[in-house]
Amino acid sequence: EEQIEDFEADLGLSLDEDVFSWMTGEFAIVLTEAEPANEYDPPLGGYLLIGTDDMDLAERKVEDIADVVSQEMYLEFTRETIGNNPMQVVFDPFTGAVMGGYGFWDDFVLIGYMEDAIRTAFDAEDDPITASENFEAVTGRLPSKNYGYFYVDIDVVQALAESQMVDYELEDYEKHVR
Numbered sequence: 001e002e003q004i005e006d007f008e009a010d011l012g013l014s015l016d017e018d019v020f021s022w023m024t025g026e027f028a029i030v031l032t033e034a035e036p037a038n039e040y041d042p043p044l045g046g047y048l049l050i051g052t053d054d055m056d057l058a059e060r061k062v063e064d065i066a067d068v069v070s071q072e073m074y075l076e077f078t079r080e081t082i083g084n085n086p087m088q089v090v091f092d093p094f095t096g097a098v099m100g101g102y103g104f105w106d107d108f109v110l111i112g113y114m115e116d117a118i119r120t121a122f123d124a125e126d127d128p129i130t131a132s133e134n135f136e137a138v139t140g141r142l143p144s145k146n147y148g149y150f151y152v153d154i155d156v157v158q159a160l161a162e163s164q165m166v167d168y169e170l171e172d173y174e175k176h177v178r
Helices: 002-011 015-022 055-073 115-122 133-139 154-163 167-177
Strands: 027-033 044-051 078-082 085-091 098-105 108-113
Touching (some): 002 015, 055 098
Antiparallel strands (some): 027 044, 078 085, 098 108
16 A cells, blocks of 8 residues: 555556546457567567546546656657557657557557557457457357456467577577477
């Protein structure tokens, strides 16, 4: 409780009022392969979709949070269109690539890391996870009533991990891990 109180006092935000109050719908956390913003980042991005019943409230509260994040982390949010949707984004200071951002889409707040991942979120209707053979195989065996999933496509994770290994790592991986 003390840590939460200190956090709220330091930032001037209330977790209950400023964060959780507008989070009234479903949510999804997605990690996906993405073009990194610079050569030192792994090719991994992701996004968070948080459903809301009151988009006006969500927009106000997220803007308040973004203001605090901007001040505390010395970040500058810039309006940019990604996938035909307005976003507030932060650019990598060295490459100028989009590192992440937030926006509002249908009944969701979208928070994304790496531009490719944000585009993936907006393209989800055209290429849904439910069309994945692996996803269908897994969910086809679950009980009919589901309120959520925690799903990891190991084939994709394995291919991504292997693509990032240098020769000596790959050799040890082939012997001991794979």
